[in-house]
Amino acid sequence: MNIASIIETHDANRVAVIDRDNTLTYGELRERVASIRHLLVEHGVRPDDRVAVTAGNEPMFVAAVLGALGVGARVIPMTPNDPLPEVDRKLTAVDPKIILVGEEASWMHDHASGIDAPMIDLGSVSTSVATSPEIVDRDDDDIAIMMLTSGVSGNAKAAMLSHGNLAWAQAAVCENTIDGMGADDVVFGSLPFSHIFGLNVVLFAALRMGAQVVLQRRFDLGESLELCADRGITLLAGAPPMWRRWSTADVADAFATVRLAISGAAALPIDVFEEMQQRHGITIEEGYGLTETSPIVTSSRGDAKGGSVGRPVDGVELILVEDDGTIVDRGDAGEIIVRGPGIFKGYFDDEDATNEALTADGWFWTGDVGVFDDDGRVYIVDRIKDIIIVSGFNVYPAEVENVLLGHGGVRGAVIVGNTHVDTGETVVAYISGDVDIAELEQLAASSLSRYKCPTKYHLVEELPVAPSGKKIRRELR
Amino acid sequence: MSSTLRDFTFEAAPELPGSDRVSQYGLGGLRRIVHRLWDLTIEGVGNIPADGPAILCPNHLSFCDSVFVPVSLPRRVWAIGKDEYMVGWKTKHLFPAFGMIPIDRSGGEAAQAALDTAARVLEGGHLFIIYPEGTRSRSGDLHKARTGAARLSVRCGAPIIPVGHVGTLEVQPPDRFTMKPGLPVTVRFGAPMHISDFGDPLDPRSIRPFADAVMFEIAQLSGQKYVDTYAGSSDNDDDQNDTETKAIPVPPGRARTPKMVAAPAS
Numbered sequence: 001m002n003i004a005s006i007i008e009t010h011d012a013n014r015v016a017v018i019d020r021d022n023t024l025t026y027g028e029l030r031e032r033v034a035s036i037r038h039l040l041v042e043h044g045v046r047p048d049d050r051v052a053v054t055a056g057n058e059p060m061f062v063a064a065v066l067g068a069l070g071v072g073a074r075v076i077p078m079t080p081n082d083p084l085p086e087v088d089r090k091l092t093a094v095d096p097k098i099i100l101v102g103e104e105a106s107w108m109h110d111h112a113s114g115i116d117a118p119m120i121d122l123g124s125v126s127t128s129v130a131t132s133p134e135i136v137d138r139d140d141d142d143i144a145i146m147m148l149t150s151g152v153s154g155n156a157k158a159a160m161l162s163h164g165n166l167a168w169a170q171a172a173v174c175e176n177t178i179d180g181m182g183a184d185d186v187v188f189g190s191l192p193f194s195h196i197f198g199l200n201v202v203l204f205a206a207l208r209m210g211a212q213v214v215l216q217r218r219f220d221l222g223e224s225l226e227l228c229a230d231r232g233i234t235l236l237a238g239a240p241p242m243w244r245r246w247s248t249a250d251v252a253d254a255f256a257t258v259r260l261a262i263s264g265a266a267a268l269p270i271d272v273f274e275e276m277q278q279r280h281g282i283t284i285e286e287g288y289g290l291t292e293t294s295p296i297v298t299s300s301r302g303d304a305k306g307g308s309v310g311r312p313v314d315g316v317e318l319i320l321v322e323d324d325g326t327i328v329d330r331g332d333a334g335e336i337i338v339r340g341p342g343i344f345k346g347y348f349d350d351e352d353a354t355n356e357a358l359t360a361d362g363w364f365w366t367g368d369v370g371v372f373d374d375d376g377r378v379y380i381v382d383r384i385k386d387i388i389i390v391s392g393f394n395v396y397p398a399e400v401e402n403v404l405l406g407h408g409g410v411r412g413a414v415i416v417g418n419t420h421v422d423t424g425e426t427v428v429a430y431i432s433g434d435v436d437i438a439e440l441e442q443l444a445a446s447s448l449s450r451y452k453c454p455t456k457y458h459l460v461e462e463l464p465v466a467p468s469g470k471k472i473r474r475e476l477r
Numbered sequence: 478m479s480s481t482l483r484d485f486t487f488e489a490a491p492e493l494p495g496s497d498r499v500s501q502y503g504l505g506g507l508r509r510i511v512h513r514l515w516d517l518t519i520e521g522v523g524n525i526p527a528d529g530p531a532i533l534c535p536n537h538l539s540f541c542d543s544v545f546v547p548v549s550l551p552r553r554v555w556a557i558g559k560d561e562y563m564v565g566w567k568t569k570h571l572f573p574a575f576g577m578i579p580i581d582r583s584g585g586e587a588a589q590a591a592l593d594t595a596a597r598v599l600e601g602g603h604l605f606i607i608y609p610e611g612t613r614s615r616s617g618d619l620h621k622a623r624t625g626a627a628r629l630s631v632r633c634g635a636p637i638i639p640v641g642h643v644g645t646l647e648v649q650p651p652d653r654f655t656m657k658p659g660l661p662v663t664v665r666f667g668a669p670m671h672i673s674d675f676g677d678p679l680d681p682r683s684i685r686p687f688a689d690a691v692m693f694e695i696a697q698l699s700g701q702k703y704v705d706t707y708a709g710s711s712d713n714d715d716d717q718n719d720t721e722t723k724a725i726p727v728p729p730g731r732a733r734t735p736k737m738v739a740a741p742a743s
Contacts, residue, residue, distance in 0.1 A: 307680055325724040332624045333685040337725065355730025365728055373681040381682050392703040393693055399676065399686055447674065449690040 002138045003163050003204065004070035006170075007033070010210035014183075018231065019059050019215045026210065029063060034132035035125050036067020036100075041133050043098055043118070047072030050094055050146065052117070054078040054087070055102020056217045057193050060122040062203065064100045065193075069144055072136035076146045076158065079194040080105030090148050091115060093156040094348060104217060140164025146348050147196050149291045158348040159291045161196075168341040169294035170205045172313050178302050179260065183210040186257070187235045190216035190224060190242070196291045197264040202237045211235075221245045225254045232257040236282075239265040240272065240469035243284060247275035255280050262287065264295070266469035267380055267398075273306040286310060288380060292357065292364055294342035298378050308377040316340035318378065320370055333371040333381050337363045369396070386473055388417030388425045390451040395427055397473070400454065403447045409435035412463045415454065416476045429454035430476050432463050484522070488553040493598055495576035500553055503575065508548045514658040515648065519549045521666035521698075524638055530599040531669060534626050534691050535640035536619055536699045537608040537708070541649040541656050546606060546640060547575075549664040555598045556606035557591055592629060599633035609691060610708040615651060619701035620708035622688040630687070631678050636669035639691050641698025665698040 007016065012027025024032075045051060051068040053075060055061035061077075068075045076094045078087070080102065087108070091099070099119045101108050108119060138144070144166055146158040174180045181187070187206040191198035206213045214231045216224060219242055227233065236258045238246065243263055246255075255261075261276070261284045268286050276282045288309035289295030297318060300310030312318040320334030321327055328334035339362045346354035357365050369381040381396055388395040397415035404413040411433035417425040431440065437457045444453040464472040485508065487501045511517060525531065533554065535546050547554050555576040572579075578598075580591035598605050607629065609622035630637050644662035649655070675690055676683030696703045 307682075319725070321725055323727075325727045327725070329623055329625075331628050331681060331684055333682070352730055356728055357731075359726050359728050361726065363725055363728075365731065371681045371685065379680065379682050381685075389705070392705050393689055394685075394705060396686065399682075449675075449693050451693055452686075 001140060001163055001167065002069060002072070002135050003144055003166050003170075004033070004066045004135050006204060006208040007066065008135070010183075014210055015212045016207065016210075017059050017062055017189075017213050017215060019217075022059070024059050028127075029059075029066075031128040032060070032063035032125075033066045033070060035127065035129050036063050037070045037135070038129045038132040039120065039125055040068060040071050040073065040098070043120070045071055045073055045097060047136055047138075048074060048143070049098075050074045050076060050096040052076040052078055052091065052094065052096040052099045053102070054080055054099060054105040054108065054194075055122065056080050056104030057189055057198070057215045058102050058104060058217060059215070060102050060125070061193055062207075062213075063125075064102070064122055065199075066207075068100070070135040071133060072138055072142070074143045074146050074160070076148065077194040077199060078105075078148065079192055080108075084111050088115070090156050091117070094146055094148070094158050138163050140167075141345065143345060145196075145199070147199075147291045148194075155353075157350055157353050160345045160348055161291075161294055162345055165294045165342050165344060166200050166204065168315070169200050169296040170208045172296045172315070172342075173201055173205050173299075174209050176314060177299065181205050181209050181211060181235060181260070185209065185211040185234045185260075186232050187211050187213045188216070188224070188227065188233045188237055189213040190219050191237055191239060191265070195265065196295045197237075197239075197289070200294060201262070201264065201287075201296070206235075221249060225249060225251055228258065229254045229256070234258060235260045235262070237262045237264070239263065240268045243268060243272050243276065247272050247279060255282055258282060261285060264289065266466075267309075270306040273304075288336075288368075288370075288378060289342075290366055290368075292344040292366075293338060293340075294344070296342055297336075297338050297340075300377070303377075305377060308373065308379050310378065311376050312338075312378070316342070320372065323384075331372070331374075333369050335384055336366045336368045336370040336378075336380075338366060339363045386416075388415070388427055390417075390420075390425055390427065391423045393449075393451050395452045400427060400429070400444070400448060400452055403444060404429060404431065404440055404454075406447075407433075407435055407440060407443055409433045410440070412465070414463050414471050414473060414476060416473050418456070418477075420455075423451075426456075427452060427454045428456045428458070428476075430458045430460050430463060432460055435459070484551045486527075486552055488603060490553070490598075490601060490603060493555065493576075493601060493603070494578055494594060495555065500576060504547065504553070507544070511544065511548045515545075516659070516661040517545065517549065518661070518663040519666075520663065521668075522549070522551060524666045524668050525551055525604070526636075526669070529602050530633060530635035531604050532599065532626055532630055532635050532637045533604060533606045533640050533666075534609045534622075534637050534695065535606065535642060535664075536695050536701060537610050537613045538617065538642075539613065539645040539649045539651070542608075542642065542645050543606075544656070545642060545645055545648075545662050545664055549666075550604065552604050554604040554606055555595070557595060557608075559612075592625065595629055596633050599629065599635045605629075605635075609688065609695075612708045613651070614708045616704075617646065617701065618704045619692060619696050619699065620703075621705050622692045623707070624684050624688050626691070627672065627684045627688040631672055631684070636671050637687075637691050638669050639667035639694035639698060641665045641667070641695050641700070643699060667694045667698050670694065 010026040016026045016029045017024040051073040053064045143160045144163045145161045288298040298310045317339045400415045401413040414430045420426040464475040558577040611623040642664045675687045
């Protein structure tokens with residue numbers, strides 16, 4: 001089984017990908033993918049060699065990833081938007097044999113001197129070849145994707161996901177769920193395909209079912225609304241910042257054809273969930289997952305409740321534990337650990353990082369704190385590494401941030417811990433917005449225990465927030 | 478505000494566990510004896526509502542906490558106690574008569590039945606004592622709260638009153654059968670705490686912050702050092718077999734997060 005085969009059986013005349021005014025059928029996509037296989041074999045790429053693909057959400061990204069998978073290579077999808085030092089750092093971590101460069105990453109050709117591996121311009125690849133190598137058969141445990149997860153923690157790591165991992169997660173959002181993605185769906189493809197959510201839950205799942213994927217290379221509100229209406233989008237996938245923009249959009253009927261709305265990548269604020277329901281009549285389904293889980297862990301499909309990421313999907317075990325592995329009391333918060341068919345095979349060339357996260361019996365320790373409600377729904381509390389310990393008491397930054405965001409003048413809030421000689425750590429607030437600090441102090445004092453109240457406030461122009469909506473706290477510590 | 482021996486209102490509750498008669502006369506007698514034999518100071522009794530439900534959450538250092546806290550209250554009170562007390566022939570009859578609700582601390586349905594009974598007490602508008610640490614602290618430190626009290630508070634809409642006492646460990650150290658008379662004991666009641674001050678009561682993420690905030694207030698009242706581990710789980714606590722817990726192996730390369738220990742925050 002090779003997940004590159006997901007496009008092989010669909011009717012050649014069905015539309016697979018729409019990019020701006022260009023349409024690519026499954027037949028045409030298969031030809032481009034075959035060309036990539038041909039090209040890679042000509043360049044000596046063999047099974048388990050590493051191939052980096054740096055491109056935006058463009059048709060040749062789709063062809064390049066499927067082509068590289070088809071020759072049995074391990075594929076590293078990379079965003080075209082990183083600055084060169086970041087690209088260097090990531091390439092050093094994965095050491096690819098070859099780099100396939102898409103239109104959106106064409107700037108890299110001007111900086112080739114600093115990069116060892118050969119770069120091939122995807123624009124120069126012929127759209128079809130007379131003969132091409134067959135798709136290489138792979139075992140479920142063979143590595144398919146090496147997904148970079150520098151994320152918000154800092155160090156570049158590549159999570160190794162197998163063909164079996166990815167195929168299971170695709171089935172979890174397609175065949176093995178109520179109202180799953182189907183062949184008649186028109187899927188909005190704006191989430192970056194260099195991220196596991198965009199790649200496996202949006203792109204691969206849609207191609208697996210023979211659905212249409214409408215590409216948007218960079219998120220733009222106006223264009224996204226036009227695409228929704230003109231293309232008849234039925235499955236709208238977004239990250240919280242996108243949902244916030246959509247929720248306040250003053251448009252009629254733009255979402256008339258949307259039947260599934262899913263959010264991922266970061267926690268969805270409840271006010272956005274409610275606004276989408278009230279203004280547009282759309283219930284956003286939130287899921288929880290990580291790169292290391294392919295990424296499906298929970299889903300709220302059919303039973304969405306604001307603030308919750310739903311229940312574990314079939315096949316996934318999820319429990320909450322103390323840091324010594326003791327299972328927490330019912331109703332208490334603890335670190336989320338998960339086991340199931342989507343759990344990755346470890347970090348590439350990083351045994352230490354793997355041993356920090358994976359146990360021999362397959363439990364992945366996520367580093368996220370969660371809690372169950374009485375109905376078995378999961379709620380995400382915070383990242384363990386972000387917890388501030390004041391005099392032995394845990395302070396969850398999200399709790400303090402939510403209180404401060406209750407002030408009308410606060411646009412954004414990020415809470416971090418600073419070391420303190422007496423209490424170990426102390427709470428520090430970074431605020432963007434137009435606000436009087438004395439009012440924030442008063443608000444905190446009236447809503448939080450004393451040990452949770454920030455001891456310092458910094459007013460800043462912009463807060464460090466990733467495009468997914470995740471806060472990059474390390475820049476403020 | 479301090480309490481006197483006369484500040485006591487008996488509440489009849491024939492529908493609840495415990496004997497009205499034993500509670501009325503036995504507790505009255507006990508209050509007199511305690512006030513005579515020990516130098517008992519009671520502070521913050523004005524924080525106890527004159528009527529209506531409230532959950533009292535004291536620190537737990539000694540068996541005799543279950544004597545000093547109830548006799549310091551101006552109202553009748555119920556409490557959860559470990560079901561091992563139901564074995565001895567004296568305690569088996571006496572403690573439930575005073576309003577003790579035995580709980581099976583291995584958890585499960587039996588423990589749930591005890592919490593259901595506790596809910597009935599609160600829904601009847603009475604006071605209820607629950608030790609948030611779950612068991613006695615043998616180290617003298619204040620330990621991380623179990624969440625039972627916080628969840629009971631949400632379920633019944635009852636406030637939590639933090640209670641910090643000093644001196645009971647000297648009156649009856651661990652494994653000592655009798656209480657040493659003549660020593661000073663202070664019981665302090667803090668202001669009522671409502672979960673709605675700490676988050677949405679319907680959001681399960683509010684439970685742990687609420688439980689932690691209660692411990693913070695207890696630490697202020699008792700002057701204890703707080704440690705973020707459960708009582709009975711550290712090397713200094715030898716009461717380890719009170720509850721059975723399941724554990725998952727920790728990833729081999731993972732360093733345990735050091736739990737910071739510090740004096741009470743101010």
